[in-house]
Every structure is written in C-alpha cells, then in structure tokens.
Amino acid sequence: MKKLSIILLILGLLTGCSEKGTYIKNTTPYDEHSVENVLMSNEHVKLAKVLLYEDELLAGIRVNTFSRFKKKAIANKIQKKLEREYPDLKVTVSADSKILLETEKLINKKSEKNYRKKIDKIKSIEKEQT
Amino acid sequence: MQQEKYAQIEKELSPKPPIMKNVIKAFLIGGSICLIGQFIALFYITYFDFTERTASNPTVATMIFIAMLLTGFGLYKKIAQFGGAGAAVPITGFGNAVVSASIEHKSEGYVLGVGGNMFKLAGSVILFGVFSAFVVALIKTILVKFGVVSW
Amino acid sequence: MVKRGVLTFHSKPSIYATGVTAGPLENKKSVFAQQFDKSYEDERCDLPTNEDGHKQLMYDAVLIALSKAKKQPEKIDFLLTGDLVNQMTPSNFTAHALAIPYIGLFSACATSVSSMITAALLADAKHANWIVAGSSSQHNAIERQFRYPVEYGSQKGATAQWTVTAAGAALIGQHTQGTPVIDCATVGKVVDMGMTDPLNMGSAMAPAASDTLMNHLTGHGKTVDDYDTIITGDLGSNGFKIFKALANENGLPHTKNFRDAGEEFYGNDPSFKAGASGSGCSAAVFFSDVYQKLLTGEYKRVLLLATGALLSPLSFQQGDTIPCIAHAIELTMEEVTAP
Numbered sequence: 001m002k003k004l005s006i007i008l009l010i011l012g013l014l015t016g017c018s019e020k021g022t023y024i025k026n027t028t029p030y031d032e033h034s035v036e037n038v039l040m041s042n043e044h045v046k047l048a049k050v051l052l053y054e055d056e057l058l059a060g061i062r063v064n065t066f067s068r069f070k071k072k073a074i075a076n077k078i079q080k081k082l083e084r085e086y087p088d089l090k091v092t093v094s095a096d097s098k099i100l101l102e103t104e105k106l107i108n109k110k111s112e113k114n115y116r117k118k119i120d121k122i123k124s125i126e127k128e129q130t
Numbered sequence: 131m132q133q134e135k136y137a138q139i140e141k142e143l144s145p146k147p148p149i150m151k152n153v154i155k156a157f158l159i160g161g162s163i164c165l166i167g168q169f170i171a172l173f174y175i176t177y178f179d180f181t182e183r184t185a186s187n188p189t190v191a192t193m194i195f196i197a198m199l200l201t202g203f204g205l206y207k208k209i210a211q212f213g214g215a216g217a218a219v220p221i222t223g224f225g226n227a228v229v230s231a232s233i234e235h236k237s238e239g240y241v242l243g244v245g246g247n248m249f250k251l252a253g254s255v256i257l258f259g260v261f262s263a264f265v266v267a268l269i270k271t272i273l274v275k276f277g278v279v280s281w
Numbered sequence: 282m283v284k285r286g287v288l289t290f291h292s293k294p295s296i297y298a299t300g301v302t303a304g305p306l307e308n309k310k311s312v313f314a315q316q317f318d319k320s321y322e323d324e325r326c327d328l329p330t331n332e333d334g335h336k337q338l339m340y341d342a343v344l345i346a347l348s349k350a351k352k353q354p355e356k357i358d359f360l361l362t363g364d365l366v367n368q369m370t371p372s373n374f375t376a377h378a379l380a381i382p383y384i385g386l387f388s389a390c391a392t393s394v395s396s397m398i399t400a401a402l403l404a405d406a407k408h409a410n411w412i413v414a415g416s417s418s419q420h421n422a423i424e425r426q427f428r429y430p431v432e433y434g435s436q437k438g439a440t441a442q443w444t445v446t447a448a449g450a451a452l453i454g455q456h457t458q459g460t461p462v463i464d465c466a467t468v469g470k471v472v473d474m475g476m477t478d479p480l481n482m483g484s485a486m487a488p489a490a491s492d493t494l495m496n497h498l499t500g501h502g503k504t505v506d507d508y509d510t511i512i513t514g515d516l517g518s519n520g521f522k523i524f525k526a527l528a529n530e531n532g533l534p535h536t537k538n539f540r541d542a543g544e545e546f547y548g549n550d551p552s553f554k555a556g557a558s559g560s561g562c563s564a565a566v567f568f569s570d571v572y573q574k575l576l577t578g579e580y581k582r583v584l585l586l587a588t589g590a591l592l593s594p595l596s597f598q599q600g601d602t603i604p605c606i607a608h609a610i611e612l613t614m615e616e617v618t619a620p
Binding site: 133136137139140143144145147152201202204206207209210211213214215217218223226227229230231233234235237251 | 329330331332425429430431432433434435436437438439440474475476481484487488519522523526527530
Binding site: 073094096097098099101121125126128129 | 175176179180181182183184185280
C-alpha cells in the first residue's frame with residue numbers, strides 16, 4: 001500500500017503536462033512564421049495552439065507552471081507583438097486554458113463551416129469578467 | 131496554593147498539542163479539498179462555457195453544496211476533527227459554519243432562529259474578509275499610482 | 282465549633298432508590314450502559330427539540346427512582362434538581378410536570394452532589410420525608426449552550442471532554458436499615474486558579490476537587506484509607522491526573538482507590554478525548570455504578586466528590602477565568618443487623 005502510493009505519486013509528478021510546442025492552423029494567405037517566432041521566442045510559453053481564419057488570429061497559450069502568476073501579462077505582451085506583426089488581423093491571445101481547449105477543438109475540426117460562430121463565441125467568453 | 135505555581139504544575143502534566151502532526155494532517159485534508167475543487171473547476175471549464183476565471187463561481191457554489199451535505203449528515207465535523215485548519219480554511223469550512231449554525235437554530239423558527247443566527251460564526255469571516263480585501267486593494271491602488279507595480 | 286462547610290447528618294438519611302436514564306450514544310459506548318435503567322433510541326427522546334429531550338431525560342429518571350420505591354409524585358415533599366441550560370429550563374419543566382415543590386439548584390456539574398447535600402439537610406432537619414435530588418445534561422443542548430453548534434467542525438484537543446446525555450435522580454428519605462445512608466458532607470469553596478481554557482475544564486476543576494477533599498478529610502478526621510473509593514465527578518483523564526498529583530503534594534501518597542466518573546464513563550475511548558463531562562455524568566455514575574456497588578456490599582464507604590466549572594459563555598468570552606467548585610458527600614452501607 002505504501003509502496004503503491006509512492007509509485008503513484010512519482011508517476012503523477014512525472015506525467016504532469018508533457019505536451020509542448022506550437023501548433024498552427026492557417027486558412028489565410030498570411031504567413032504564419034512570424035507567429036511561431038513570436039511564441040517560441042518567449043521563454044514562458046510551454047504550449048500554444050494558433051488558428052488563423054479570415055481576419056481573425058486566435059491563440060491559446062499555456063505558460064510554464066511557475067510563470068502562471070503573471071500569465072496575463074505574458075499573454076498581453078504576446079498580443080501586442082502579434083498585433084504589430086499582423087496589423088490587418090484581429091488578434092486574440094489568452095493564457096486561459098479554456099481558450100486553449102476551444103482553439104484546439106476548432107483546429108481538429110474537419111470542416112470550416114461553423115468557424116465564424118465558434119470564434120465569436122470564444123472571443124465573447126474570453127471577455128467575460130465574472 | 132498560588133496561581134503561578136498551579137499553572138506550572140498544570141503545564142507539566144497536561145498533554146502538549148502535537149503541532150507537527152496537526153500541521154501535516156491539515157496539509158493533507160486542506161490539499162485534498164482543494165484538489166477536489168480543482169477537478170470541479172476543470173469539469174466546468176471542459177463541459178460548460180466557463181473560462182478559468184469565470185469557473186470559480188460555480189466551483190465555489192458546488193464546494194459549498196458538498197460541504198452542506200457533509201455537515202447535514204454529520205461527516206464534516208469528523209473531517210474537521212482530523213484535519214483542523216485544513217478543513218476550516220477552504221470555502222467548505224465557511225459553508226460548514228453557516229450550515230451548522232442554521233441547523234442548530236432551526237428550533238427557534240426560520241426568521242429569528244435560522245435567519246438571525248445563520249452568520250453567527252461566519253459573520254466575522256465576512257466582515258474581516260471584506261475589510262482585508264479593502265485594505266489590500268487600497269495598498270495596491272497606491273502602489274500602482276506611484277508606479278511601483280502594474281495591475 | 283462549627284467548621285465552615287463541614288456537615289454531619291446525625292439522623293443518617295437514606296437513599297432509597299435511584300433512577301438513571303441515558304441517550305443512545307451512552308447506551309452504545311458507556312462502560313456503565315448495563316447499569317442504566319433506561320436508554321432512548323433517539324437523542325431527543327423522539328421529541329422536537331434537544332431541550333425537550335433534555336427535560337424528558339430528567340422526568341423519566343425521577344419517575345424511575347419513584348417507581349422503584351413504589352411512590353407517587355404526590356407523596357414527595359421536595360424536588361431538587363439542576364442542569365446546565367440557561368435558567369435551567371429542563372429542570373423547571375420537569376418540576377412543572379411532576380408538580381412537586383421544587384428548588385432549582387445550580388452547581389454546574391457538581392449539582393448531583395449539591396442536590397443530595399440539600400436533600401440530606403432537609404431530611405435531617407425533619408422538614409421532609411421524601412426528597413428527590415438529581416441532575417441531568419443533554420449533549421446537543423449543552424454544546425450549544427457553551428460551545429459551537431453541534432455540526433460545526435472545530436478541532437478538539439486532547440483535554441476536551443464530551444458532554445454526556447444522561448440524567449440521574451435519587452430518592453432520599455429518613456433513615457432506614459439496609460439502604461445506603463448519607464453520613465456527612467462538605468460544601469466546597471469556589472476555587473479559581475486562573476485557568477481560562479473552556480476546552481480544558483479538567484485542569485480548572487482539579488484544584489477545587491483537591492481543596493474540598495482536604496477540607497473533608499481534616500473536617501471529619503478521616504483518611505483516604507477509610508474509603509473504599511473516592512470518586513470524582515468529571516475531571517476527565519487530564520484533570521484526574523492533576524488531581525492525583527495535587528493529592529500527593531498535599532500529603533496523600535496513596536491514590537489507588539481514587540476513581541473519576543468522567544474518565545471511566547466511555548471506557549477511555551480516545552474518540553471522546555479526555556472523557557465525559559456534564560452534570561448528567563456524575564449523576565449517572567453515582568446513581569448507577571456506585572449505588573449498586575453499595576447495595577451489593579462491594580463498597581462499604583464511599584466519598585462522592587462532584588466538581589463543577591462555574592463559567593458561562595459570556596464570562597470566558599470576556600476573558601474571565603473559570604471559577605470552579607467541588608462538593609463532597611460520604612455514603613455508607615450499614616451492616617443489616619438481624620432482627
């Protein structure tokens with residue numbers, strides 16, 4: 001029993017969050033390389049899912065565990081940088097895991113039918129304060 | 131016999147509270163309650179339209195609801211006897227204080243009994259919680275004004 | 282010369298019968314459960330409130346004591362009872378239901394003995410033939426009175442005691458052979474050693490118990506060895522330990538025959554921390570275990586030393602210390618002389 005709990009504890013510590021990197025889905029003629037550059041150059045970002053669709057740039061990011069306290073500032077910084085890179089796009093960057101989750105869902109979708117509606121929905125819940 | 135002398139004898143013979151043991155127990159119980167809360171928050175984020183920020187409200191309500199059931203079935207006091215501060219500090223401890231006072235004073239009627247005594251124990255938590263939030267916000271506002279920190 | 286607080290009853294009033302009622306938890310956990318006369322399935326005795334149940338405990342205990350002596354309430358001259366609820370309403374309602382002339386007594390958890398002392402005084406002065414003395418407590422009602430709501434989760438330390446749900450009543454009358462008789466008693470002084478923790482009442486009460494014990498022994502010229510047992514009311518394991526240490530310090534090296542009702546009540550079960558407390562605790566043990574051991578001859582002479590913490594929720598919240606009292610009463614079982 002004691003050994004089992006120690007093994008479970010170690011496994012729990014090791015597995016944590018292992019997904020890393022930047023995943024980008026681009027359905028627009030814009031070049032997505034500068035997105036990757038901006039995200040990868042920030043040392044706090046662990047995982048990012050980015051979707052470019054029509055005039056929208058949606059980015060959900062996950063920051064390193066100990067950077068979580070300032071994750072809002074990190075997201076704001078990235079947002080400003082991306083806005084400079086893509087002046088024609090409406091940029092939304094959020095460190096909230098809900099945004100990451102929903103963006104990932106959209107990326108994995110086969111058809112682009114409901115993208116507009118979904119993106120509007122994500123942007124609206126991202127703005128909610130309470 | 132003098133009071134001081136008796137206080138000395140009493141101190142020698144009375145059992146000492148096992149502080150280290152209590153701290154570990156409080157850590158385990160408090161940690162477990164927060165872990166359950168985290169799972170509930172994740173549930174709301176995954177299956178409903180809540181973000182990390184907005185999920186805290188339904189999570190708190192759910193935790194209080196669970197604490198209410200545990201209090202009513204007489205289980206929360208057993209958890210608290212084991213966990214001490216670990217069971218009192220999370221929001222479930224607040225729920226327990228409100229619900230236990232309500233149960234206790236139900237026999238005096240709903241208006242003067244339940245209504246009047248519901249916050250008998252939790253009232254000071256609300257008062258000093260609001261007051262300390264005010265003080266912290268005031269300090270932060272001043273610091274932002276002087277440019278020491280940003281929002 | 283009259284010694285202050287020291288009483289001798291020359292007519293030796295008798296304890297004819299006793300009645301003890303207890304709640305469901307006590308019936309399950311108490312080591313004395315077999316000796317209780319009645320226990321309830323429900324801690325409120327199937328009544329709407331805890332205080333109603335508290336009243337029912339006391340009422341039934343009195344009726345059981347009377348029925349054992351085949352007496353009706355109309356034949357009883359005085360009812361002397363007390364409890365710990367505000368203004369002693371459970372006792373007052375009991376007195377109304379029984380319609381016996383009544384004096385409510387408050388000595389906190391020492392009421393079991395203070396009521397017996399008063400009853401013995403009335404009987405000794407031939408003011409009454411039959412007197413009922415007793416006290417009671419109900420866990421939920423008393424916890425609410427003195428501490429937090431019952432379901433509130435607060436961590437209790439190792440010195441905390443558990444208020445019992447129990448009541449005890451004794452029918453006291455003029456001297457009769459073949460019954461335990463009240464020999465003498467000592468009324469205690471209030472002793473306050475500056476203790477302030479209401480969750481450590483044992484150590485607050487121990488000095489009062491020790492003070493009254495010394496007064497009783499010197500006042501009546503007795504030694505500890507004269508008694509088969511000296512049983513304190515509800516000091517709990519911690520208070521009892523301190524009480525024995527104080528006795529040693531006062532020149533009483535042998536404490537083998539000392540007992541504590543509070544410590545023994547739940548059989549040292551650690552989930553009850555330091556043991557039992559409440560005015561029903563001493564009454565239930567004195568009127569069941571001790572009384573029956575006197576009847577069977579196992580004990581010839583005992584000293585009941587009930588202790589009470591005279592605090593109120595207001596007084597300790599205002600930072601006052603806990604004043605405590607202890608009363609002692611000596612019971613003997615006389616050899617029945619063949620006619």
